[in-house]
Amino acid sequence: MSRKTKDLLMKALIMFSTIFTVGVLVIIIGYIFIQGMGHLSFDFIFGSAETGGIWPMIVSTMYIVGISLAISVPVGIMAAIYLTEYAKQTKFVSLIRLATQSLAGIPSIIFGLFGLALFVRAFGLNVSILSAGFTLAIMNLPVIIRATEEALKSVPQSYREGSLGLGATKIQTIWKVVLPSALPGILTAVILAIGRIVGESAPVLLTAGVLKDLPTSVFDGGRTLTVHLYLLAQEAISPEDFQIAFATATVLIIIVLVINLIARFVSAKLDKTKA
Amino acid sequence: MAENNKFEVENLDLFYGEFQALKSITMDIEANKVTAFIGPSGCGKSTFLRTLNRMNDLIDTVRIDGEIKLDGQDIYKKDVDVTDLRRRVGMVFQKPNPFPMSIYDNVVYGPRAQGIKDKKKLDEIAESSLRAAALWDEVKDKLNKSGLALSGGQQQRLCIARTIAMKPEIILMDEPTSALDPIATLKVEQLMEELKKEYTIVIVTHSMQQAARISDTTAFFLMGELIEMGDTNDIFSNPKKQQTEDYITGRFG
Numbered sequence: 190m191s192r193k194t195k196d197l198l199m200k201a202l203i204m205f206s207t208i209f210t211v212g213v214l215v216i217i218i219g220y221i222f223i224q225g226m227g228h229l230s231f232d233f234i235f236g237s238a239e240t241g242g243i244w245p246m247i248v249s250t251m252y253i254v255g256i257s258l259a260i261s262v263p264v265g266i267m268a269a270i271y272l273t274e275y276a277k278q279t280k281f282v283s284l285i286r287l288a289t290q291s292l293a294g295i296p297s298i299i300f301g302l303f304g305l306a307l308f309v310r311a312f313g314l315n316v317s318i319l320s321a322g323f324t325l326a327i328m329n330l331p332v333i334i335r336a337t338e339e340a341l342k343s344v345p346q347s348y349r350e351g352s353l354g355l356g357a358t359k360i361q362t363i364w365k366v367v368l369p370s371a372l373p374g375i376l377t378a379v380i381l382a383i384g385r386i387v388g389e390s391a392p393v394l395l396t397a398g399v400l401k402d403l404p405t406s407v408f409d410g411g412r413t414l415t416v417h418l419y420l421l422a423q424e425a426i427s428p429e430d431f432q433i434a435f436a437t438a439t440v441l442i443i444i445v446l447v448i449n450l451i452a453r454f455v456s457a458k459l460d461k462t463k464a
Numbered sequence: 465m466a467e468n469n470k471f472e473v474e475n476l477d478l479f480y481g482e483f484q485a486l487k488s489i490t491m492d493i494e495a496n497k498v499t500a501f502i503g504p505s506g507c508g509k510s511t512f513l514r515t516l517n518r519m520n521d522l523i524d525t526v527r528i529d530g531e532i533k534l535d536g537q538d539i540y541k542k543d544v545d546v547t548d549l550r551r552r553v554g555m556v557f558q559k560p561n562p563f564p565m566s567i568y569d570n571v572v573y574g575p576r577a578q579g580i581k582d583k584k585k586l587d588e589i590a591e592s593s594l595r596a597a598a599l600w601d602e603v604k605d606k607l608n609k610s611g612l613a614l615s616g617g618q619q620q621r622l623c624i625a626r627t628i629a630m631k632p633e634i635i636l637m638d639e640p641t642s643a644l645d646p647i648a649t650l651k652v653e654q655l656m657e658e659l660k661k662e663y664t665i666v667i668v669t670h671s672m673q674q675a676a677r678i679s680d681t682t683a684f685f686l687m688g689e690l691i692e693m694g695d696t697n698d699i700f701s702n703p704k705k706q707q708t709e710d711y712i713t714g715r716f717g
Contacts, residue, residue, distance in 0.1 A: 347559060355574035369564070
């Protein structure tokens with residue numbers, strides 16, 4: 190085979206792979222939208238469960254996202270700051286790093302089981318939005334820590350030297366120069382975390398339950414969109430049932446897309462390293 | 465202590481882990497003079513400069529023996545406030561490193577870190593520092609633009625302005641023109657001529673011509689040792705040590 194043919198063949202293979210990937214994505218999203226669009230309506234999105242609406246599920250999902258982010262983002266960022274900016278690079282620190290890396294790879298159902306044992310049973314929080322929020326916060330901590338560490342490491346050392354060289358304290362340096370420069374990276378991690386929280390079903394099923402009512406407080410149980418989708422699909426018999434499931438899926442996808450777009454926009458606004 | 469000495473260094477050893485980077489350095493640095501450190505790459509001149517404002521503290525593996533006195537006070541004593549030391553001993557780095565924020569915020573970064581909040585006072589500091597760094601006329605209409613939008617030479621003068629804003633007593637410069645083109649270099653050198661009237665300047669440079677042009681005193685380093693130090697004219701016209709002569713005549717380095 191001549192070099193030219195090889196080159197052509199390789200190029201064709203690469204292009205095919207790209208088209209295949211994009212194609213699969215378009216087909217999945219397109220199929221879900223086409224199936225689900227017919228059932229989308231104001232009443233469906235904002236109606237109560239009795240009238241076949243999914244508003245309680247949207248609210249439960251948002252609650253759980255809010256609670257788990259409120260815990261995992263600040264704690265994760267501070268832990269990452271300690272690991273990269275303060276800790277001497279000893280064996281102990283690499284052990285912590287190994288532990289967080291391993292935690293990030295553990296199947297989510299195991300976090301669910303842990304949450305069930307600790308928050309639901311031992312802490313007596315019962316099956317509730319709070320239990321699920323705590324559980325997902327713990328599940329997300331390692332991901333936030335890892336990503337923040339990477340973002341902090343990519344901040345040029347010259348920024349730190351410049352700031353310290355001007356008589357700023359370490360905290361001032363981190364707060365005013367290092368963190369702002371790392372913010373776009375940290376924000377990307379938070380977006381991914383939101384995606385993960387919205388997308389989880391198994392641990393939420395175990396810790397927040399399946400109650401269809403609109404939660405009145407974080408101590409109530411609640412059914413998230415993914416759990417709802419899971420149950421709908423499992424119980425679906427008629428084509429109409431399936432349509433409701435697809436409509437729910439459409440709403441899920443739209444929520445994730447909107448969050449992504451907002452975060453991208455904010456991230457671009459915050460990125461001051463581009464003059 | 466001699467009347468006119470700013471720094472007095474005695475028997476300074478510095479180790480990176482096992483490696484000894486500085487060997488028993490003893491020298492005095494005079495106030496209101498420009499002192500230049502020259503020598504080949506890896507001779508320890510930058511490392512030594514960074515001991516003067518304790519910038520080497522940032523590296524875990526560095527160990528230091530000996531004594532450095534600033535105005536007679538040991539700067540490595542336990543109770544020394546490092547941030548206060550670095551306010552008095554400012555530093556300009558090899559690569560211009562403005563922060564990713566506006567020109568104005570860059571200049572008043574240090575004063576703000578010291579707790580100055582009064583807008584009028586900060587405005588005054590910004591203008592006088594930028595004027596002193598010969599940058600005011602070029603940036604006065606775009607103080608809110610990012611410091612990263614400036615050219616390399618302007619960025620370096622911004623970093624000098626940022627250092628001046630702290631009203632330091634000494635300015636350390638670590639090869640401040642090595643990343644700049646000849647015209648920008650000339651501007652920074654002219655600026656140093658002005659600055660030496662008010663500040664004690666210690667500069668590390670790769671360029672012997674630069675050392676000869678701007679400094680009053682020159683110190684020659686080789687393999688972590690201070691080989692020779694003296695009046696710049698003497699060092700370049702009449703070096704006492706063979707190694708110094710070899711270096712300045714271009715036989716190595």
